Amino acid sequence: MGSRPKRVLSQAELPNWVHPADSKFVENVLWVQSRVVFVTINLPGGSNNDNDVWYGAPTMSAAQAQEIAERTAADLRWLDTAFAVAKLIRAKGVLILAQADMWDPEKGAAHQAAYQPFVQSIASHTSELGRPVLLINGDSHVYRSDNPLSAADPLNYMHPGYDVPSFHRIVVHGSTLPLEWLKLTVDPRVNAPVADTAFGPFGWTRMIQ
Numbered sequence: 001m002g003s004r005p006k007r008v009l010s011q012a013e014l015p016n017w018v019h020p021a022d023s024k025f026v027e028n029v030l031w032v033q034s035r036v037v038f039v040t041i042n043l044p045g046g047s048n049n050d051n052d053v054w055y056g057a058p059t060m061s062a063a064q065a066q067e068i069a070e071r072t073a074a075d076l077r078w079l080d081t082a083f084a085v086a087k088l089i090r091a092k093g094v095l096i097l098a099q100a101d102m103w104d105p106e107k108g109a110a111h112q113a114a115y116q117p118f119v120q121s122i123a124s125h126t127s128e129l130g131r132p133v134l135l136i137n138g139d140s141h142v143y144r145s146d147n148p149l150s151a152a153d154p155l156n157y158m159h160p161g162y163d164v165p166s167f168h169r170i171v172v173h174g175s176t177l178p179l180e181w182l183k184l185t186v187d188p189r190v191n192a193p194v195a196d197t198a199f200g201p202f203g204w205t206r207m208i209q
Contacts, residue, residue: 006031011078022074030082035092035188036201039082041075041118043098045139047107048072048114068114076121083125092188092201093132096122101139101171103148103155112158119159123149126167132191132200133167136182141175143206145196168199179209 011028030039048068079096086094102115126133126149148155151163173180185203192198197205 006033011074011081014081016077019073019077021070022077025071025074025078028074028078030078030085032085032089032091034186034201035089036186037082037086037089037091037094038097039078039094040097041078042071043075043100043102043115043118045100045104047111048100072117076117079118079121079125083129086129086131091129091131092191093134093186094126094129095186095202096133096135098135098137099139101137103158103169104140105155105158106140109158116159119149119162122167123162123164126164130166132202134199134202135167135169136172136184137169138172138174140171141173142171143173143180144171145169145204147194165194166200168194168202170204173206181207181209183207 012026149164149167
């Protein structure tokens with residue numbers, strides 16, 4: 001017998017009568033596998049996309065302001081939903097997938113300030129859940145395995161004031177040769193200590209081509 005198709009839930013499938021614009025974000029999805037909640041959020045790079053004025057325009061347009069307000073609010077509510085599911089099912093962990101590197105130091109902390117609501121949400125939810133939370137992002141394109149929510153991490157200054165040991169993140173590589181991809185494994189029976197290639201139920205290997 002074949003395996004049962006994986007049920008993937010989109011934010012568009014959960015009508016929110018108070019926030020009807022949330023239904024536009026079909027790309028915000030979640031699913032449960034190996035007792036881990038996987039969640040994606042539409043979080044672009046470039047200082048949350050909207051804080052770099054679009055197409056070199058002199059000022060932010062009304063459409064741009066609306067986009068940042070609706071998408072950011074929907075994303076944050078979707079994170080609320082994912083962590084609520086994780087608590088409900090007593091998940092072994094949560095894996096968050098996003099594009100943006102919220103701790104990219106290239107343009108400095110002020111440029112990354114628009115990500116603060118997301119950092120605060122992830123930090124508070126992770127602390128409350130008390131289980132391993134792994135964030136995988138791209139954007140800055142050079143592999144990194146770290147915890148910028150640790151007070152001891154050199155990137156903590158980008159969003160200071162947090163110290164969340166049950167958090168870890170990976171920046172996937174995509175900028176220089178050789179090309180590579182990341183192989184992720186999830187084993188709910190494992191609770192690995194923090195390391196460069198493992199954390200809680202998660203393990204990963206860089207596959208160099």
